[in-house]
Amino acid sequence: AQKITQTQPGMFVQEKEAVTLDCTYDTSDPSYGLFWYKQPSSGEMIFLIYQGSYDQQNATEGRYSLNFQKARKSANLVISASQLGDSAMYFCAMRVDNNDMRFGAGTRLTVKP
């Protein structure tokens, strides 16, 4: 069975600093995808970044990067140069082929001015 764990219910970061949101996963399937979504207070789910299990390099998308450590089964999200608009819930998710996506419990990030 797939399992996603986010152990940080809430995180604070000073504006313009970097922050790391933790995510660990568990699956016996060798082929899987890891996703991060942002959910602001408006409730929409916004896709941020994707990492495939066979990808050799860590994924990056603008200020977002994914620190993928396969042996440790972790897929932490790093947000650089935090902005006030980054304040939101962040969800880590995992998917294996022909299956649904499973989400972690989420981390609420608050960016302080």
Next chain:
Amino acid sequence: GAGVSQSPSNKVTEKGKDVELRCDPISGHTALYWYRQRLGQGLEFLIYFQGNSAPDKSGLPSDRFSAERTGESVSTLTIQRTQQEDSAVYLCASSYGALAGNEQFFGPGTRLTVL
């Protein structure tokens, strides 16, 4: 093109009534997913469709919940005899396929309130 749409955006109902929630996926997306999100909590998987078949119904919380999908198009989630604990936002998502790398695109959700 249009994204995933859901209707209604808000639904208030009385305990014991039945409700139907609708999801229109992105055209061409074969996979469709329903999630429930209670206030301040994460996403709880309900059911997943590949085409109009549902390989995984394991997340449906009780037999009061059912879902169907017409072809590779609209899906409806039906909750019978609603209870107050059913109050939540119900999110629908679709993806082009069901492979590990296929991103899910989410609709805006239906906020259900059971009085």
